[in-house]
Amino acid sequence: MTSNEAAPPPGANTGAAGAAPPGRPAAARVTSRDVARAAGVSQAAVSLVLGDKWRGRVSPCKAEAVRTAARELGYRPNLAARSLRMGRTRTVLLVVPVLTTEFFARVYTGAARAAADHGFGVVLYPSPEGIGPARNPFDSAAATLDGVIASSMAAEALAALRDADLPLVMLDSDPGDDRADATVNLDIADGARQLIGHLSALGHRRITHLAADVPSWTFELRARAVADSLHGVPGAALRRQPTALSVDAGLHAAHAALTGPGPRPTALLCDDDIIAAGACKAVRRLGLRVPEDVSVTGFDDLALAVAVEPELTTVRLPAEEFGEAGMRALMTVLDGRPADTPTLPVELVPRGSTAPPVDAPGNAARPGGK
Template sequence: MTQLNQRRPTMKDVAAHAQVSLSTVSYVLNDTGPVAPARRRRVLDAVRLLEYAPNESARKLKRRGPSTIGMVVPDLTNQFFAMVTKGVQEAASSRDVLVALVVPTAAELPEERQAELLRSQRVDGVIYLSGTGSIPAAIYEIARSGPVVLVDEQIPGSGLPAVVSTARKGAREVAAHVLAQGHRRVAVISGPPALWTARERLAGYREAFAGAGIDPDSIPVLAGDYEHESGQKLAAQLLSADPRPTALICANDLLAVGAMECCREMGLQVPADVSIIGFDDLPLSVFLTPRLTTVRQPAHEMGLQAASLLFDLLDGSQADTITELPTTLQLRESVCTPGDAV
């Protein structure tokens, strides 16, 4: 309790003490979702022990008048971004705070112009999902007067706090699983090199290759743009090689969907002829045939954490610079032992 007495407890503290997710705390405090009785008791016990006041941030914001936070998200048609956004909106709603949502691709305006429009709304703070791996100057202008929190991306040198996942670890684990099945002719469809997420995932794959005694530079890698059309096109290039790869590791689920479409067009069976691997664990991944082996990122939780961090900063609390949430492997039917494995 000594450390917590130095500052006002947050939802994150309650979640840590009760050993539950931030979303579970939100469900209990706001009665917005089902929670098992034992977990509910742990949350309420933690609230009492820590003397957490759940509505204090909202009251402080309300005293300044109607409050708004901004959120920039590259594309809401991507289920991952949509789930992060839902988490942010849920956390903001619990505090009666409006979310001004900016989607650069929807308005077909440059990211910089969208950021300028957001600044004109005089938002209290911003949650930013970068689609380019950079920060527009207008966002830095906002950061001078209010907090800016990054999600699923770190911008080296920016000094901005971020909520991310253990992407490198997850990538390393799923690549190691593929190798453990006996695959040696492996190829990678990575994400845009400008993005931190893509670099981290590729680094994780390479670590797994090196750990298995395979020269990472011997593995074919083509960079995509995280869209399924890109996965389809790049898979066609990789699967045209002789000998053909027995496994394609894709840096997100949409690339994997494109790769699976390519296999169908080429008359290849997944996973009998080619194993396909994704990353994100989008809801669609369990409806594919076969179901997709992938790495789960807690997208909704990342949104909740980002909003909680933003409100903590608005309240004057100290916050961690980088918050990492764990990834988990989702082993399904799109990976099997290659037919010619030794």
């Protein structure tokens, strides 16, 4: 330090709890008082707005002024001090069955984005037992976490975490399970109905469901919706072929379905895109064509769906929005308010892997082709 540089006074806070705005000495921390002064409101109003508890207590105009001032000043809350005041760690656990599926990575992305808006962090925890009982990842989850979001897990599998008496939001799980504080779902049943409607409109009547052999609510719901949707279609014949969730398992399940006794199915309806990729391989290995001889559908709309040829007809699941909705529900529960339990819509995405069955006119033309 040169002689003309002033040393900071003893005990001065030179940490990074708040960034310094232009024109302010670098060591000075932007405080909530600075934000209040710039916005022309009280510090209490700043606390309410930045803590997202302002509705009904601060006018929308003043709330916007606070947010603008905080943004322009570069204000960053002192999360450690806030945690001590509120008795919170500002950390949420997201439990998923596996890390190897793109869907859960996208759920995490959405959840983390929504959490950051509230000054929270997210710890991603793949259950060592898949959808089976999830162990408490810490000596005491209650001491290190504010809440839990679990995607595609059963509430009973979370007993160890529930023993910590933490708020719990379930994603893609039974909405009738009252052990969760809130449940957010995708309209999985409607996705299955859209697939059956698409295949039956093309003329398919012999359909085999390559069903994920996983004892979970979401896959049981898909199976029921497929069967119910096809029940009223004249001449329809539905078969079910269980399979694990992998390309290789999908290949073997599709081979069994296509070479088994009785008339060959004209369409394979798969519980996810990974199974469908294996099904496409099985069709080709048997010397058949997708979709001219056999149509194949997936579920999820992963990146894989457009990496295969022909590209997969599938159901698009808004995974990032799903994660965001789950995090918003948990924030609401933490604030002591009743959370919404939305069901997010899904979308059928027709692509080249489906066409009319082999005995229908024009089957050689793929959708959009010549």
